[in-house]
Amino acid sequence: MKPLSGIRIADFTVHAAGPFFTHMLSQLGAECIKIESALRPDIFRKPHPVYGRNGPASFDQVASNKLSVRINLKHPDGVALAKRLVAASDVAAESFRPGVMNRLGLSYDELRKVKQDIVMVSVSSSGQSGPDSHFAGYAPLFGAWGGLGYLTGYADGPPVEMRHVMDHSVGLNAAMATIAALLQRRRTGEGTHVDVAAREVASAAIGEALLEAAAGGTPRRMGNGDLRMSPHGAFATRDPDRWLTIAVDDDRQWLAFAALIEQAGRTVDANFESASYRQTHQVLVDELVAGWAAQQDAEEAARLLQSHGIPAHVSWTTEDIAADPHLRARRTIIDVAEPDGRMRAAIGVPIRFSETSDVGIVRGTPRLGEDEDYVFGELLGIGAAERQRLADAQIIY
Amino acid sequence: MVAAVPVNQSQKPLAGIRVVELSQGVAAAYCGRLLAVLGAEVTLLEPPGGHRLRAEPPFLPGAAGSSALFAYLAAGKRSYVHEADAGLGVVPDELLREAHILVHDVPVAETEAQGLDSETLAQRFPNLINLSVLPFGAQGPKADWRAEEINAIHAAGEGFLLPNGLSVELFPDRPPLKIYGHFAAVQAGVAAALGALSALWVGKGQSVDVSVQDAALAVGCFAIQRLGDGSVEHRAGRSFKYGGVLECRDGFVEVLTLEERQWQGMVELMDRPAWATDGTLDDPLERSRRGAELNGHIRAWARQHEVAEIVGRAQALGVPMARYNAPADVLNGPHERARGLFQTVEVDGAGPTPMLVAPFHFGGAPLRLRGGPPALGADGPVTMTETSLQARAAR
Numbered sequence: 001m002k003p004l005s006g007i008r009i010a011d012f013t014v015h016a017a018g019p020f021f022t023h024m025l026s027q028l029g030a031e032c033i034k035i036e037s038a039l040r041p042d043i044f045r046k047p048h049p050v051y052g053r054n055g056p057a058s059f060d061q062v063a064s065n066k067l068s069v070r071i072n073l074k075h076p077d078g079v080a081l082a083k084r085l086v087a088a089s090d091v092a093a094e095s096f097r098p099g100v101m102n103r104l105g106l107s108y109d110e111l112r113k114v115k116q117d118i119v120m121v122s123v124s125s126s127g128q129s130g131p132d133s134h135f136a137g138y139a140p141l142f143g144a145w146g147g148l149g150y151l152t153g154y155a156d157g158p159p160v161e162m163r164h165v166m167d168h169s170v171g172l173n174a175a176m177a178t179i180a181a182l183l184q185r186r187r188t189g190e191g192t193h194v195d196v197a198a199r200e201v202a203s204a205a206i207g208e209a210l211l212e213a214a215a216g217g218t219p220r221r222m223g224n225g226d227l228r229m230s231p232h233g234a235f236a237t238r239d240p241d242r243w244l245t246i247a248v249d250d251d252r253q254w255l256a257f258a259a260l261i262e263q264a265g266r267t268v269d270a271n272f273e274s275a276s277y278r279q280t281h282q283v284l285v286d287e288l289v290a291g292w293a294a295q296q297d298a299e300e301a302a303r304l305l306q307s308h309g310i311p312a313h314v315s316w317t318t319e320d321i322a323a324d325p326h327l328r329a330r331r332t333i334i335d336v337a338e339p340d341g342r343m344r345a346a347i348g349v350p351i352r353f354s355e356t357s358d359v360g361i362v363r364g365t366p367r368l369g370e371d372e373d374y375v376f377g378e379l380l381g382i383g384a385a386e387r388q389r390l391a392d393a394q395i396i397y
Numbered sequence: 398m399v400a401a402v403p404v405n406q407s408q409k410p411l412a413g414i415r416v417v418e419l420s421q422g423v424a425a426a427y428c429g430r431l432l433a434v435l436g437a438e439v440t441l442l443e444p445p446g447g448h449r450l451r452a453e454p455p456f457l458p459g460a461a462g463s464s465a466l467f468a469y470l471a472a473g474k475r476s477y478v479h480e481a482d483a484g485l486g487v488v489p490d491e492l493l494r495e496a497h498i499l500v501h502d503v504p505v506a507e508t509e510a511q512g513l514d515s516e517t518l519a520q521r522f523p524n525l526i527n528l529s530v531l532p533f534g535a536q537g538p539k540a541d542w543r544a545e546e547i548n549a550i551h552a553a554g555e556g557f558l559l560p561n562g563l564s565v566e567l568f569p570d571r572p573p574l575k576i577y578g579h580f581a582a583v584q585a586g587v588a589a590a591l592g593a594l595s596a597l598w599v600g601k602g603q604s605v606d607v608s609v610q611d612a613a614l615a616v617g618c619f620a621i622q623r624l625g626d627g628s629v630e631h632r633a634g635r636s637f638k639y640g641g642v643l644e645c646r647d648g649f650v651e652v653l654t655l656e657e658r659q660w661q662g663m664v665e666l667m668d669r670p671a672w673a674t675d676g677t678l679d680d681p682l683e684r685s686r687r688g689a690e691l692n693g694h695i696r697a698w699a700r701q702h703e704v705a706e707i708v709g710r711a712q713a714l715g716v717p718m719a720r721y722n723a724p725a726d727v728l729n730g731p732h733e734r735a736r737g738l739f740q741t742v743e744v745d746g747a748g749p750t751p752m753l754v755a756p757f758h759f760g761g762a763p764l765r766l767r768g769g770p771p772a773l774g775a776d777g778p779v780t781m782t783e784t785s786l787q788a789r790a791a792r
Binding site: 003020129133147148152157159163165171172174177181196197208210213233243317320345350353355 | 469533539556561562573577580585599608613614617641659717739744752756758
């Protein structure tokens, strides 16, 4: 049995962060019912030309595993239907702008009236409270507000945009917080409202820099540099755009690395045996390592360094990752079938349990409204005539 | 300001949950930190010389050798000093018998000697959740590989795809870039906490295996998705066609207009310049095609303005725009203050210092840390009892 079997989620989330959150829980075994309507499908079902192409960008990964129903939330009867679904659920998940659920009549207080111990989880760009709570935002803005974007980048360059990893980090945090809330419900009998703020997730990733700043320091962008380790960086190898990352953690590792560099016919300054010397003479160290790396096959060099206990890895392309035996052995990379039967690589849940081997994606993207027989019929016990009436009135629509 | 709601430890989500942490790296430590702020009692086992991250920069200015990284990660935990001969196992039975969760990053090759391998733990502590957080996980051909943050984020693909936008335009030939700090390890910490709590929900002991590479890859899943769609991403091409990072007179902002009305708001924000209003740019695909040209105009416009001026107007016009906040901006942000994102805690050498608490609220209020980082061994030495010593000798 999967860890979260028996937990049901009424899933109102849209875009990236929210759907990734419920995607994580669905892979762990929760039954996740995605609520959309033909009037307002998840925007990620639609194309975004700003990405430079006119096809749906990224819906399949996070919609997989979920059940799909249509409810028109613009109609009072649609709201009533949504509440019936919430009453049959453990978790209500949403990622609208703060205030939208209230306006729809689906606030935490309203949901508690139909399900006293509901765990409501709201994911938004800036949280449910505070002067900026109404702000619209996407991943690059979360990173910008939260400070992570400012600190990422070359020392002499501009800040860097955070992309989907930022959205999904928010979703991962929300999934974790949801289980904490469910454990609390189990202990106390009380539900709660969990409020996940995306910009705060960005800030939480730089907690140490914020603390440094609070004590009067000025953290700055530093590219691939590290405040202690040297060498530390991504180095060009003999093949174009093929980079080897190396991080020498201590002097023992440096001695092993220096021996390899000398075997390759280069002279290594004995002063480099001191970590603090390497740190203050990073430019010289990097020059030496770059000269060595430029002669190497990246994968062979990574294996060589690892065999001497030195942290190293190739800067992998997406194709490298999709083909990797280690990731496939762990079932981190799996193959899933699309509705048209085509196979594609997908990412499973990043957790292995000794007592459960079947976590992960078990079915692909649902068609809009694909699971209404089960959800409206079996689960909510709505008869065929009533469902037809709701469809005719454009409530199931 | 949010009223300072005194949160009783017993009212926190994970009240009553006991965690033992034996960590060296950021991922396992961040997992423990999350569990601690959620109300679990987290016992950090440190060697006599102190946790490895106590000596890791960045250090707090003015507080010689006091690590900001350790302070952030250890806040709210208890510190116990274990015995020095780590090779024989340092976690006493007494602690494991009482614990719900053991979170550790002991390399696979060393778990058996430490008595922390899955089989031994399952046999001796059948109710314990044994959570391993390693760079490449505890299983698979690369389980013994080492990785620091820069290796892990590049092993997970996001490294190769950074930087993007303005940065890669300016420096197309530079090496790909890691995200600042410990982003991949932080993802693993969150995934590990999710795994441990999911196992706790099931209610029986088991081993949970989390890898930093897996976690960072999971949050980067769209690159794999797009590969399946037939498009291979590269940092040089992974830029929004227009918008993105803009340099203003006094700093940087981010703007992203995914929706038509947001683009129209952007045109308003720029006071309807002729180049944007000649009708040809009403088609979003045309805008996308002429992205570089649009960016030339937008960037020239941004350079004439100050951040505060255009950010304020942008949000009023429904244009998603944000200042690239420096750490001090976040720390002093009115929004962050109103939400109680920071809590002043005592930090060794630095005194009372505001520290980020957690990126979520429960029940309409911020969580509260039990305190700052513990002094080494603040909660006492761990002494091995006779049964622990016997169990250790038997290995």
